[in-house]
Amino acid sequence: MGREKEKEKPSEKALNLLRSRLSDPNFIFRPLSDSPDSNYSKLKFIISTSVTEACNNSILLLGPRGSGKVAVLELVLSDLLQQYPEAISVIRLNGLLHSDDNCALKEIARQLCMEHQLLFSKVASFDDNSQFMIAMLRECGLAHKTIIFVLDEFDFFAQGKQRLLYSLLDAMQSVNSQAVVIGVSCRLDVDQLLEKRVRSRFSHRKLLFLSPSKEDTERFMEHILSLPMDSSLPHNYAAEFNGRLKKILSDERFKELIDTYLSFNFTIGHLVRFLFQAVSYMDLNAGFLSLGNFKTALSSNQRQLKLESIRDCSVLELYMMVCMKRLEVKEQTSYNFYSVMTEYKSIHDSFQTSDYYAANVCLRAFEHLLQCQLISFIDNKGHNQSVEFRPVKLLISSAELHQGLKSYQQCPAILLKLMDR
């Protein structure tokens, strides 16, 4: 027993270590940042020259979700905050929260006040806040302090009259300030959304965050998954763990598996999530990662949820869905429980199927379908109406339904026939 416990311990530790690594953006993005071509060093160069050479810049970070825009930015900011502890203050805004100019300015004023231990007043007007911001930009410029504005979801700021961006960028080009505006967005054409006056003042540095190449991905997986040799983990265990990992990584089957995964999701964020899943499947008793873990993770990623939920349905429910499909084919776009029942009845009348149930039973099947989210109400109106009168729609395409019926074992042949018709 005691031996087993000792054996378990390192594997648990290893699991914890791997998991904490996978959820720490610092660890994930650090190894990708050392080369001069990386976005990390480019971004760091731009921001640190703005700090040291007292210039204003505006940068856009573009790339699909999960490509590490904010993570890299945070990495750069934390490094720079260490390098110039006094000279930087960071103001963070999010387009989802502060797309309104007034509220954004208020938030800027609040964070500036926090940063410099000033008293903040909630009732200050738009004018007051914008003048305060400009005054602060000037004062900070004189004190060799750089203000970095991080505008997440930048596309939301590029709506309406864009007063915030205009006054920010205009202040940056007229007073002797030191400020960097960093816009983060997943819309690639976000600079086209800017108003022409704002666009003219924007300095159009763009950094594109792309998915890593295949070699990078492999290097990256090895970096994340291999255990450190000099930690508290037993040396033998770590060595064996790493040896097995290397074997897995060089396995052709594994490469295929990763390729299939990456063929539809190709960003670092997704890859990390996948690895997290695989690591969580690790068998604690064995204590090592195996190819099976990755396979399970992949198959759990490729689950076809709608087909599975069809598999769980009763035959009556299948009938009801087929009826709805038939109604749609007949170009009857809006239907409720009673119109579906009429169709059901007509099928029963013409084909004399064995599965005929009373209306109240059908209603329960209908409600179950609603709960499974295979069908849903068309609109939110008519809450006070009872369920059977509200119009519904099918949330599954005919091709999927067909496939589901085929894979359903006790599916009556008549249903497939009805679908084909």
Place this chain on the structure above:
Amino acid sequence: MPTETPRKQFQSPKKPKQSPNNVKSQSSTPSIHLSPQTPQLPLRRSSRRSLQLFTSKTVDEMLDLSTPRKALEALDGIGKCSGNNRKGSSVRTPRTLKCKFNEEDREIPEMGKVGEGNGEVEDVFCPVSPEALESKKRKKGLSEEGSVKMGKSPKCKLNEDLGKLGEGNGDVVSPEKRKKGLRNEESVKTRKSLRCKLSEEEMEIPDLGKLGDATFFPVSPQALESKKRKKGGEKRAVTRAMATRSLKKVNKEEKKGRKRVYYKKVVYDGGEFEVGDDVYVKRREDASSDDEVPEMEECRVCFKVGRGVMIECDDCLGGFHLKCLTPPLKEVPDGDWVCGFCQARKLGKDVEFPKPPEGKKRVRTLREKLLASDLWAARIESLWKEVDGSYWLRGRWYIIPEETASGRQPHNLKRELYRTNDFADIEMESIIRHCNVMSPKEYAKANDQGDDVFLCEYEYDIQWHSFKRLAEIDNDEDGECANGDEDWNSCKEDDSDTDEDMEYEEENERNAHARPSTTHQLAANSRKGRFFGIQKVGTKMIPEHVRCHKQTELERAKATLLLATLPKSLPCRNKEMEEITTFVKGAICDDQCLGRCLYIHGVPGTGKTMSVLAVMRNIKSEVDAGSIRPYCFVEVNGLKLAAPENIYTVIYEALTGHRVSWKKALQLLNERFSDGKKIAKGDDRPCILLIDELDLLVTRNQSVLYNILDWPTKPHSKLIVIGIANTMDLPEKLLPRISSRMGIQRLCFGPYNYQQLQEIISSRLKGIDAFEKQAVEFASRKVAAISGDARRALEICRRAAEIADYNMKNQISSVNSSTVKDVVTMADVDAAIQEMFQAPHVQVMKSCSKLSKIFLTAMVYELYKTGMGETTFEKLAMTFSCLCTSNGEAFPGWDTLLKVGDDVAFALKDSKDLPWLAKYL
């Protein structure tokens, strides 16, 4: 950084004052000025300056009275005599004056050495100039008065100064900072100070002669107040006596103004003190009294002054004769030079400077004393005369780095001072003389300004112990309060009001009733608090990278290409600027001053606002020169207003300083402009209103624009409106009643063509060799073809410089190849243009996943097939599965496909990765 440059300049070998001939020629000139008969005395300052270069020979000549001319010159000797007399008289005068005379004892030791000689001089000269003697007696008689005044000085630490040599001595003492002058002959220290004394006297006496008629206009506040002071009270007394005799005006003035009278400029003790000047201030009464004020620094090796070129050590600021060095230097080297002692000390050796010869103490210059904090320096903020006739100034202290909380930082320059936010009232008595505290820019240029040159780049907050750079345009406040140039007094009060936040100490002293109780309730971001507490923003330490970094060409290029840097010249908009100038001048110089309106339009980045502001600056300088009547200028930006109606509030606040609601403001403005009701004094001045981004003021019923544009048509409005917007046909889009008021006079700013852009860029890059010529042309052609936006062109060039800089730094760090050239090439510009103008879609699609690519193709295929603009996911999925099955790819399933679709939604085009995709496009 700029502070690097001065040193180099000091060391550049050509120095005008090096040659002995030069000294000769200059020394001969002043003798002309010596005679009191010379009716028109040239500028005091200049004469004094030239006199610094006197040879001691002249002094000898003066003492020897062989020629009548020299007899005249010898008048000057009297001043010096009086100095000696004082020394004698201090014994005789009552005890009350003791402290005073102690003071004076201290300041004349150098005189003492020539005392006997002087006595002789006096004897000889008494008959020659009875008037002078008389004046001298008067001095003695009245000396009491002056010294009593001294006692009143509230801060006793400030109350006395040792030199009282007049500011002249210090200012020009050593001809150059670096080379401590070249003397043909050996001059003994005492001689020298005597000489400088003489030179001072020599200016003052003629002054006395024509004091009444020429320089003494205390009535007008701007006129310079001439006030003589010599050796404390005595000289002052003379002047006063003279003044009362010759000018009754003064009395009147004093009676009339029983309160403080403020001046802009005061002539005191032979020095002109102006608001904004920097002066040495005596620190405390008991300052080491044996110090004399040498005009020249001695060589640290031979302890003699003169004899050849001296070089200043960049570390200890000590002066060395080139000859005295081991090994001796032939000429001043370029670059930094550190003396052997400092070098040795740096290496860890224990070195002692050579000891001065027996009986001779090393004298310290005022500069050395200041840097050793035995003296203080202050900037004059205001000058006034108290009711009792004593002269005071409000000074803003400078401190040396050692006195700050963070101590001397490694990157502090030796001659660096900080301006504090600490103020004090100082009596004029305690001022020693002028010193030059300069901004880095001036400092870089200053190479022959003497020893009293200091650098001040930062303001130090004594409360928060933080540093802040001084704003470059320091006269902002002055500019604002220059509105009320009629009465300087009230204006001054305004000024001190704005400064009030900073005068913590003052407040503590008077335990103010006004503010402190409420201070902690004031929020920083509300106007009522006037952004309270914002001053405390500052760095605790001046970051090292600011100072210890030498700019490369590329970095200089980047700095000058910044949008925020104001270019020295504004090329390519001369015609438009002329037109604006004639418009504005025509409007305000017209006697009637009828209102007018100008509409300026043009695409963004064509210099509209910049041109108007430049014109307004030019006109303002003309107003300052007095050739144009004063006007008021209001600038509003439509995009910075929360709502169009707020413009009334902003305009009214800019005109009067009061903040009211927009309805009230509209009413008041209507009264002023339409009904011609003038409330305040300044209201009859013409008003120029610049509205930037005019199109933002268009409301639904367009009443705001109508109101604003209607005012100029009223007979007494004196309102000139300049509107700026992008659209050419804005007036036509508006209601006819508005376009008829606005659309008459228009000015179009066309987009820049490539030559103009090239000129703009190269005018900024003048003197910086960082760009290939074709690179600039390429950038300007590209921008001219796309938008003609100057901002874009500048940004592209800056970005290109950044890219070049980045590449260079990376290459240096990776391989230390010396072949890296720091020039911006076409490739860099091209990269910058690509980054700015090219949409990143292609790149993204190249790197996106396989399924996304198929998905995109399916989408394009579907769209071509149906010819419709949109499609549904269901149809798309069908196409997708068709594509997959017919080309042997595995169909991933609907749910995954939906996820892919999510990712792909932002991309539009395709790549060549999967060969079979091409045929479906």
